[in-house]
Amino acid sequence: MKLLQSYVKGTWEKPTDEGSPIYDAVSGEEVARISSFGIDMAAALDYGRKVGGPGLAELTFHQRAALLKALGSFLKEHREELYQLSYRSGATLGDSKFDIDGGIGVLSSYASKARRELDNETVYVEGPVEQLGKSGQFVGQHILTSLRGVAVQINAFNFPVWGPLEKFAPAFLAGVPSLIKPASQTAYLTARLVELLVSSDLLPEGSLQLICGSVGDLFEHLTDQDMVSFTGSASTAHKLSSHPVVVSRAVRFNAEADSLNCSILGPDGKAGSVVLELFVKQLVTEMTVKAGQKCTAIRRAFVPESLVEAVTEAVCERLAGIVVGNPSDPEVNMGALASQGQRDEVRGRFAELAQAGHLVFGDLYKVEVVGADPQRGAFISPLLMVCDDSSRAEPHEVEVFGPASTIIPYRDVKDVVALAARGQGSLAGSVVSADTSFCTEVVLGLAPWHGRILVLDPADARESTGHGSPLPALVHGGPGRAGGGEELGGMRSVLHHMQRSAVQGSPVVLGQITKRWVPGAERITGGIHPFRKPLSELRVGDSVIGGPRTITLSDIEHFAEFTGDTFYAHMDEEAARANPLFGGRVAHGYLVLSFSAGLFVQPEPGPVLANYGLENLRFLSPVYPGDEITVTLTCKQIKPREDVDYGEVRWDVEVTNQAGSPVASYDVLTLVAKQWPLQPS
Numbered sequence: 001m002k003l004l005q006s007y008v009k010g011t012w013e014k015p016t017d018e019g020s021p022i023y024d025a026v027s028g029e030e031v032a033r034i035s036s037f038g039i040d041m042a043a044a045l046d047y048g049r050k051v052g053g054p055g056l057a058e059l060t061f062h063q064r065a066a067l068l069k070a071l072g073s074f075l076k077e078h079r080e081e082l083y084q085l086s087y088r089s090g091a092t093l094g095d096s097k098f099d100i101d102g103g104i105g106v107l108s109s110y111a112s113k114a115r116r117e118l119d120n121e122t123v124y125v126e127g128p129v130e131q132l133g134k135s136g137q138f139v140g141q142h143i144l145t146s147l148r149g150v151a152v153q154i155n156a157f158n159f160p161v162w163g164p165l166e167k168f169a170p171a172f173l174a175g176v177p178s179l180i181k182p183a184s185q186t187a188y189l190t191a192r193l194v195e196l197l198v199s200s201d202l203l204p205e206g207s208l209q210l211i212c213g214s215v216g217d218l219f220e221h222l223t224d225q226d227m228v229s230f231t232g233s234a235s236t237a238h239k240l241s242s243h244p245v246v247v248s249r250a251v252r253f254n255a256e257a258d259s260l261n262c263s264i265l266g267p268d269g270k271a272g273s274v275v276l277e278l279f280v281k282q283l284v285t286e287m288t289v290k291a292g293q294k295c296t297a298i299r300r301a302f303v304p305e306s307l308v309e310a311v312t313e314a315v316c317e318r319l320a321g322i323v324v325g326n327p328s329d330p331e332v333n334m335g336a337l338a339s340q341g342q343r344d345e346v347r348g349r350f351a352e353l354a355q356a357g358h359l360v361f362g363d364l365y366k367v368e369v370v371g372a373d374p375q376r377g378a379f380i381s382p383l384l385m386v387c388d389d390s391s392r393a394e395p396h397e398v399e400v401f402g403p404a405s406t407i408i409p410y411r412d413v414k415d416v417v418a419l420a421a422r423g424q425g426s427l428a429g430s431v432v433s434a435d436t437s438f439c440t441e442v443v444l445g446l447a448p449w450h451g452r453i454l455v456l457d458p459a460d461a462r463e464s465t466g467h468g469s470p471l472p473a474l475v476h477g478g479p480g481r482a483g484g485g486e487e488l489g490g491m492r493s494v495l496h497h498m499q500r501s502a503v504q505g506s507p508v509v510l511g512q513i514t515k516r517w518v519p520g521a522e523r524i525t526g527g528i529h530p531f532r533k534p535l536s537e538l539r540v541g542d543s544v545i546g547g548p549r550t551i552t553l554s555d556i557e558h559f560a561e562f563t564g565d566t567f568y569a570h571m572d573e574e575a576a577r578a579n580p581l582f583g584g585r586v587a588h589g590y591l592v593l594s595f596s597a598g599l600f601v602q603p604e605p606g607p608v609l610a611n612y613g614l615e616n617l618r619f620l621s622p623v624y625p626g627d628e629i630t631v632t633l634t635c636k637q638i639k640p641r642e643d644v645d646y647g648e649v650r651w652d653v654e655v656t657n658q659a660g661s662p663v664a665s666y667d668v669l670t671l672v673a674k675q676w677p678l679q680p681s
């Protein structure tokens with residue numbers, strides 16, 4: 001059998017012992033052996049810090065994003081191989097696509113978000129500049145920089161591809177190298193994933209390492225610049241997070257643990273309704289995908305007391321159509337658990353749970369299996385229980401990590417919210433109802449105990465990704481028993497791998513650090529108009545002053561007639577005078593905006609290719625007939641793009657009146673050619 005190797009310090013290393021066996025979940029045959037004995041954990045961490053970190057630090061956010069996108073495309077070409085290997089974990093093809101395609105999708109999603117939401121830089125600038133002194137020469141700005149350590153990522157057995165990739169993607173974007181430690185039961189699949197990633201030749205050296213086997217003394221060598229992301233049981237999370245080194249060095253620790261997730265059927269889910277059909281379909285899907293081995297699966301199905309019988313009948317009818325067996329058989333729609341040890345644990349936990357209710361579908365020890373030996377494989381029947389006493393502790397404290405769920409009756413909104421809260425913190429919950437008032441009340445009641453809540457109704461059902469589907473753009477995690485951490489969540493998870501620092505200084509210094517013009521810093525005026533400069537010549541701080549231009553009453557009336565905006569403040573002197581904000585007729589804000597553009601825009605063809613938006617627009621003071629406006633345009637930020645011949649430029653615009661008082665301010669966003677004239681492609 002294959003002895004799994006670890007990938008550390010840029011090479012594949014074999015353990016120095018024979019390792020422990022990993023068994024095929026379907027056939028019971030030995031798939032591989034696993035051990036980390038002899039692997040130098042301290043050296044692996046040191047290599048990540050000294051080689052992986054500096055290599056990633058040289059790349060911008062956009063360059064890292066491009067590599068993530070390329071890695072996703074590369075893995076797509078090898079999906080079939082990963083599917084075949086995934087069968088050995090007990091996963092059906094549908095389960096495997098959920099895991100493998102989902103993981104690849106995370107890479108692509110983060111690549112796209114980074115291009116849209118991050119600058120093509122290595123430092124993240126957060127929030128507005130804070131003026132700390134009266135004159136504006138002492139200011140503050142929050143920036144985030146990459147931590148100089150290693151992101152240690154400990155993953156669960158149920159998602160051997162998606163799990164590592166959803167941790168790796170944000171760490172990589174943040175410029176932090178990853179050290180992946182998969183769960184032993186399915187480590188052979190993660191090891192092959194890493195082999196593929198390494199063989200792509202896309203990864204900077206040291207940016208990804210793999211430990212197959214136990215963590216050994218890894219935690220002894222963590223520093224304050226390292227971090228740990230853990231997925232697994234709450235008890236293991238507690239043990240690791242309380243490690244003396246983690247505590248004494250304040251190592252960042254993110255946990256995603258097991259939880260008793262719930263789904264709540266609204267009172268409108270009566271027999272024969274679309275709402276009931278949605279609830280039942282979702283529940284059975286969550287029970288049987290990955291054989292229920294999902295940290296987000298529905299363990300508690302809350303149902304109005306009057307609908308328990310109808311729901312139970314409908315769920316049992318649908319479960320009767322589930323075919324258990326060899327996941328490579330196209331007729332099979334639920335495979336095996338990850339191991340026989342996992343099956344035994346499910347049996348034991350369900351026996352505890354059953355003290356609070358009665359089994360209405362399935363058998364703990366008997367199951368009809370297609371295409372495999374039920375004695376050698378880790379097969380078990382879907383198990384549905386109806387709770388006889390919802391006040392008992394078991395339904396809200398005992399988690400069966402397999403194809404099992406409990407129907408629990410509730411009286412009203414207050415009752416179901418209180419019952420859901422007894423789970424002591426969950427990753428995901430869902431409400432299935434078309435009653436928006438009911439949904440609103442339940443969602444707001446559930447929110448303090450849940451990291452994510454899906455509201456499923458006939459309107460969103462066709463597009464919904466389902467109760468248990470974490471999405472890269474949204475937080476995946478939950479409070480309390482669920483671990484108290486957050487994974488995914490778009491840029492939130494990227495910034496988790498970075499250090500936030502408040503920098504205080506003069507506008508000139510802050511501008512140099514952030515590569516942005518800061519109000520109060522010098523403007524560069526004179527010479528060529530900034531709009532005549534291509535990106536290669538434009539500099540932050542380049543500025544031009546336009547005006548003044550007098551705003552006349554005829555301008556205001558013409559603008560009103562031309563646009564149809566005849567709001568009384570512009571057209572009715574008496575009514576405008578009665579307005580406490582104006583005291584007389586005033587110019588339209590958009591007239592001021594339009595005239596301002598006319599004072600700085602260059603009409604001839606040039607490097608500015610397009611204006612694609614305005615941001616932070618504020619009208620600060622009224623402009624009256626006879627007032628003069630002057631515009632100051634300043635290059636605030638230059639954002640070159642990697643793969644096109646133009647970049648983005650953000651311009652600061654300040655509009656003042658004849659007294660020098662600001663009347664409007666905003667940012668103009670333009671696309672500017674890198675070279676001018678344009679070079680033929």
